[in-house]
Each structure stands twice: as structure tokens, then as C-alpha cells.
Amino acid sequence: MKPRQKRLVLVAAGLALLALAAWLISSAFQKNLVFSVTPTEVLASADRARNLRMGGLVEKGSLRRDGDGVTVDFIITDLAQRVPVRYSGILPDLFKEGKGAVVQGKLGADGVFTATEVLAKHDENYMPPDAARALKEAAEAKDKK
Structure with a gap:
């Protein structure tokens, strides 16, 4: 060669x-x-096998703890759609109803989002950009009605 x-x-x-x-x-x-989405986008998507990061508000009155004290059910909303979430673990100290939160996990066939991680906003001004946009659009849509 x-x-x-x-x-x-x-x-x-x-x-x-x-x-x-x-x-x-x-x-x-x-x-x-991991894609960041809003509850409206989660429900519109047919892809349930992909890991997602969903942001929105924790709906007031939706927080329920199971008997074991570790499993928690709540609803994340963007004021247009609501997605039930189930999480097993310790919630962050700043996690409260009516406040912003970000959950990471997968949407199950039963329509319940099974979270592997829950993050709470760290101050009064923070909200994930997609969630802030969705909340603004939902509020504008309500005002037009």
C-alpha cells in the first residue's frame, strides 16, 4: 500500500x-x-413515554396526603387546564397551595402525572417562563369572556 x-x-x-x-x-x-411544558401542553400531547418538566400553580384545596404521609396528590394548573399529580417523597419547604411549582416525571395512561421530582419557586417573582406565559394567556382569555 x-x-x-x-x-x-x-x-x-x-x-x-x-x-x-x-x-x-x-x-x-x-x-x-427533558422538555418544559404547561398543563395544557401535557394534555394535548400524545407522547406519554417521555420525561417532562411541567410548571404551573398548585391548585388551592387540592393537596392530599396518603396514610403513609409520604405520598402526596395535588393538582397543577395553568388556569386553563388541570393535571393531577402524584409524588412520593418529601416536598420542598416552599411548596404551598396557590404557589408556583415545577414537577418532573411522566403522564400515565390514567391521566395522572407521576412526579419523580418536585421543585417550588424560591421567591415571589420566580415562575418558569412557559408557566408564566400560559397563566397570562389564560387570564387574558378569562377577561375576554
Whole structure:
């Protein structure tokens, strides 16, 4: 094999390895990618297998604790749609009814969002951008009625 052919084979092998590495990185990102959505978008989506991060308000009067004291049911709303959420674990100290929250998990076939993580807003001004937009649109729609 001539030196030129060896160089060509090495360049081709290098490009193939680079393409393989790019594909592996891309597939790892796709598996761990979490989309931020509102309750309206969750209910409109047919994809129930994907991990989602849903933001909105914890509906007043919806917080229920099971007998074990660890499992909690509540409703997240964007004032247009409501999604029941079930979470097993300790809630953050700032988690309250009527306040903003972000839950991460999957929507089950029964329509209940099973959360693996619950985050509460950290001050009076914070709200996830998508949730703030959805709440504003819902409030404008109510005003028009």
C-alpha cells in the first residue's frame, strides 16, 4: 500500500470514529432530554413515554396526603387546564397551595402525572417562563369572556 493510500484510509477511519462519537453523544442527549411544558401542553400531547418538566400553580384545596404521609396528590394548573399529580417523597419547604411549582416525571395512561421530582419557586417573582406565559394567556382569555 502506498503512503497516500494509507493516509486516505487513516482519514476515512478517523471520520468514521468521529461520526460514531457524534451519534453516541446525540443519542445520550435524546434519552436524557427533558422538555418544559404547561398543563395544557401535557394534555394535548400524545407522547406519554417521555420525561417532562411541567410548571404551573398548585391548585388551592387540592393537596392530599396518603396514610403513609409520604405520598402526596395535588393538582397543577395553568388556569386553563388541570393535571393531577402524584409524588412520593418529601416536598420542598416552599411548596404551598396557590404557589408556583415545577414537577418532573411522566403522564400515565390514567391521566395522572407521576412526579419523580418536585421543585417550588424560591421567591415571589420566580415562575418558569412557559408557566408564566400560559397563566397570562389564560387570564387574558378569562377577561375576554
